[in-house]
Amino acid sequence: MLPAPVLVGVALVVLALVAAGFYVHDRLNRRLAWGAALWLGLTLGYLRSGDLPVLLNRLPSDPLARAAVQAYDTVWWVALAWLAVAALNFILWRWLFPGARQPGGRKLIADLVSVLVYVAAFFAILAFAFDQEISGVLATSGVVAIVIGLALQTSLGEIVSGLFMSVEAPYRAGDWITIDDTVEGQVLETNWRATRIRTWAGDIRIVPNSVIARAQIVNHYFPDPHHTPIVDVTIDARTPPDRAMAVLLSAALAAPCVRHDTPPRVIIRTLGQTTIDYRVEFVIDDFAEARAARSDVASRIWLHLAWAGIRMDGPPLASPANAESEAERSAALEKALTRVSLFEPLSFDERSTLAGRFKTHKVAAGSTLVSQGDGGDSMFLISEGVLVVRKHRADGTDTDVTRLGPGEFFGEMSLLTGEPRSATVAALTDVCVHELAKDDLSPIMAARPVLASALARVLATRQMALAAAGKAIIHPPETCESYAERISAWITTFFRSAA
Ligand code: CMP
Numbered sequence: 373m374l375p376a377p378v379l380v381g382v383a384l385v386v387l388a389l390v391a392a393g394f395y396v397h398d399r400l401n402r403r404l405a406w407g408a409a410l411w412l413g414l415t416l417g418y419l420r421s422g423d424l425p426v427l428l429n430r431l432p433s434d435p436l437a438r439a440a441v442q443a444y445d446t447v448w449w450v451a452l453a454w455l456a457v458a459a460l461n462f463i464l465w466r467w468l469f470p471g472a473r474q475p476g477g478r479k480l481i482a483d484l485v486s487v488l489v490y491v492a493a494f495f496a497i498l499a500f501a502f503d504q505e506i507s508g509v510l511a512t513s514g515v516v517a518i519v520i521g522l523a524l525q526t527s528l529g530e531i532v533s534g535l536f537m538s539v540e541a542p543y544r545a546g547d548w549i550t551i552d553d554t555v556e557g558q559v560l561e562t563n564w565r566a567t568r569i570r571t572w573a574g575d576i577r578i579v580p581n582s583v584i585a586r587a588q589i590v591n592h593y594f595p596d597p598h599h600t601p602i603v604d605v606t607i608d609a610r611t612p613p614d615r616a617m618a619v620l621l622s623a624a625l626a627a628p629c630v631r632h633d634t635p636p637r638v639i640i641r642t643l644g645q646t647t648i649d650y651r652v653e654f655v656i657d658d659f660a661e662a663r664a665a666r667s668d669v670a671s672r673i674w675l676h677l678a679w680a681g682i683r684m685d686g687p688p689l690a691s692p693a694n695a696e697s698e699a700e701r702s703a704a705l706e707k708a709l710t711r712v713s714l715f716e717p718l719s720f721d722e723r724s725t726l727a728g729r730f731k732t733h734k735v736a737a738g739s740t741l742v743s744q745g746d747g748g749d750s751m752f753l754i755s756e757g758v759l760v761v762r763k764h765r766a767d768g769t770d771t772d773v774t775r776l777g778p779g780e781f782f783g784e785m786s787l788l789t790g791e792p793r794s795a796t797v798a799a800l801t802d803v804c805v806h807e808l809a810k811d812d813l814s815p816i817m818a819a820r821p822v823l824a825s826a827l828a829r830v831l832a833t834r835q836m837a838l839a840a841a842g843k844a845i846i847h848p849p850e851t852c853e854s855y856a857e858r859i860s861a862w863i864t865t866f867f868r869s870a871a
Contacts, residue, residue, distance in 0.1 A: 445501035679778035717826030757803030828860035
């Protein structure tokens with residue numbers, strides 16, 4: 373029997389540890405505190421009786437007392453195993469590998485540690501609590517282990533590979549990876565045997581850990597998910613490279629998925645006699661968007677090249693931006709207007725009349741074309757370059773709302789409704805725009821009043837699409853019809869007042 377102060381001291385420690393466990397939110401620390409409390413509490417029972425039968429194998433001869441002692445000993449060993457597992461986990465994840473990234477791998481090692489410790493506790497219980505000779509049991513279990521080991525040879529290889537991988541942690545759930553340039557997908561989970569990956573096609577691919585351990589792995593999400601996709605384009609060599617490169621660059625800049633802090637790049641890959649191979653490189657936020665981003669940039673490249681008159685298999689054509697005469701420009705614009713949604717309601721004759729009225733401006737990068745709040749009675753059609761629509765907010769900040777490129781127009785809200793400019797529009801690259809003034813549109817509107825509602829419908833549809841994308845500057849009412857009616861009334865009033 374130990375002196376009372378020692379017993380009281382141990383009891384206080386136990387109570388303190390239990391209490392601490394309630395206040396600790398961290399799972400590892402809590403398990404450690406409670407494991408220590410449980411084990412110390414049970415040990416206190418031995419200290420009180422002044423005996424340590426658990427270690428000394430002093431079992432009473434009375435069957436009831438013997439069973440009670442054996443039960444107590446068993447619980448004591450299990451508590452010790454629990455404490456050992458908690459302590460080993462603490463040492464592993466707090467001290468040795470505090471930055472282990474892969475939860476699946478951590479679980480794998482933690483499971484292995486628990487199994488080993490509890491197996492050891494099992495043998496200790498047999499030996500000390502039940503007074504069994506365990507060398508025989510160990511020998512039998514050795515044979516069993518060999519048989520099981522042979523049967524599970526392949527799986528054990530996977531487990532060992534899994535262990536190595538969990539220490540190296542080349543990826544974690546959620547990461548996009550490429551394995552040996554053949555399998556590409558997002559990691560769903562890693563376990564003892566394999567890694568599950570969802571491929572681009574949406575299939576689940578289960579790759580054994582031993583294959584991954586031998587493979588080259590590209591982790592597209594580490595250290596960040598940014599990615600640099602490329603689009604290769606071949607263009608007829610009769611287009612001067614500097615012009616082709618400027619148009620390709622603005623196509624990449626116009627895509628919303630392209631990051632703006634690292635500007636896109638265009639390089640010449642091969643210079644041939646008849647064609648030149650260009651490569652467009654751009655940075656996006658997330659590898660998961662790479663395919664969509666490549667497709668978006670490729671289709672913008674097609675559009676920008678078409679507006680610039682640049683062809684992949686022939687000499688450049690006259691375009692609204694580079695026509696050599698006014699007649700050539702007007703013909704190019706007339707053709708181009710058929711592709712602009714706003715002018716769809718116009719007849720062929722109305723479009724060709726209008727094409728001759730546009731005034732062409734070439735504007736350097738950085739210039740502002742319209743300023744928010746100003747009055748305005750003209751709109752602009754873009755045929756080359758990229759512009760940014762910027763909104764000045766009430767709190768004094770400027771927000772980039774969207775980017776505009778060839779075939780798109782701006783300034784139509786003020787032209788058609790007489791309202792002040794709703795945003796500022798500035799050139800991000802050198803641009804070519806074609807200005808249409810209210811006085812040029814008025815005769816056409818006066819000759820065909822029904823145009824007001826047709827144009828209003830196009831405008832309302834555009835604003836509804838912007839609103840759906842969370843980008844509308846003027847918030848439209850619930851339905852496109854009611855909004856179109858409202859805009860149509862504005863247009864009619866505005867042009868009547870101009871007449
Ligand atoms: P206006 O109001 O005349 O002048 C600013 C122009 O910016 C506006 O016409 C539209 O053409 C354009 N604009 C405003 N908001 C957006 C938006 N969310 N998306 C695209 N263009 C816009």
